[in-house]
Amino acid sequence: MPTYLAIFDLDETLIAADSASLWNKFIVAKGLAPLSLLTQEHAMMTAYSKGTLDMDSYMTATLAPLKGKSHHKIQPLIDEFITDIITPAIYQQALERIEWHRKRGDHILIISATGEHLVKPIAAVLGVKNVIAIHVEQHNGIYTGATTGILSFKEGKVERLKIWLQQQNHNYKGSYGYSDSINDLPLLNLVNKPFAVNPDPTLAMHAQMKEWTIMNWRHENNILR
Template identity: 25%
Template sequence: MARRQRSAPLDEAVLVAQPPLAAAELAPTAQPAQDRTGAAFFDVDNTMMQGASLYYFARGLAARRYFTTIDLARFAISQARFRLLAAEHAGDMDRAREAALSFVKGWQVEEMQRLSEEIFDELMADRIWSGTRALADAHLASGQRVWLVTAAPVELGRVIATRLGLTGALGTVAEIRDGAYTGRLVGEMMHGPNKANAVEALAAAEGLDLSRCTAYSDSINDVPMLTTVGRAVAVNPDSALRRMARSQGWEVRDFRSGRNAAKVAVPVVLGAGMVAGAVVGGMALSRRRKKAL
């Protein structure tokens, strides 16, 4: 597979020229030159975070009685099929889309924002891979911008990006009217080829040179995004992506020990792609919740 020329290593970034200063004077004020044409794009689930963001989001909702444990088990089973069987045929994705839309319909945007912030702080903050965050921070230190790219709702992606001090997030966008979700998507789910399309659109809008950009992911499903940029890095890769990385000569970073890998396996299977079908059980709960109001 053809590859574009790789971007320069991060440690070769050029700093803004400064007049000679003592180290004590320079340290607090020196800033890297803003690299306007290079950027980094990070998948979230099992790349930036141990496990799946929406799995932990659902756990937080269950603790607040938005879900029951039975509801959680139902969409966990759905996720196991989605993850392990790679069920991405048109019919599966259509049903996934309908489930996702049913889940968010009628929710207030402010409520989603508040819950996302609370649940990130409670359940997700301690599950950020320190190694992956260091990679993101290195891009920021070099003057590049850093975006998360996730199938989760863009609101949740933005909360994670904000908490980590990143530039922003690309995610699945639900239509909003009068401050509430309508049950329709704006565009397509942020998954597979749609991630690559979103990265290309952002690059065009921001004046990025994709050959100087880097993408990070754990999943073979993100090969379209990984091959859109000049430098691809497999982080905590699944077996298919590891093979792909070896064949293409891509860098591989694995921050999992044997024990951590075992711990991560369950939430990844249960939570990955929850937007794409895991919230089936949540629909019934949502209806019960509305009746109770």
């Protein structure tokens, strides 16, 4: 039976928040990063919403608190963060949509511009095995504070997706794509069936012009971003 590929963005699409922003607040609260990180991050996220973020600079700033620390030390904090903060932020409609694709026999892939140290365990909670995220470098189990490879951001998501597809022993009949952000326009333009989920104003305007389906997912609680 022909199989479709369902591609989901993570932040503000499957969860009602930005996981990287929440992580930065979490590590500041834990004393792992200075309060100034939040001021710096706020300015960069404003640029993100405008589609002008320098992702290299963002990753350098937000990975700095992990530099020199072991994966063994950081992983329990990530587990706590996902259990206490991320899991309650998951959209119920997102779980239902993932399950809808799963019942159809579709393959499900999360592509995120967040570091893989966060995205992979979040995807596991969502029951999704296939993940493309920003590679976070470790040497002998120690975070270097650097990234490697193509950053899965904007056109980088498309580049990483094409590499991933070449590695799969499968020819898909078609593809679905879900995102909230204008930064994912290259990805949404690539798929056969694009969906704008709680789109930002620029993506909403584009989706209306292109007559894409707009999905409005809501969370029962106000998630602190």
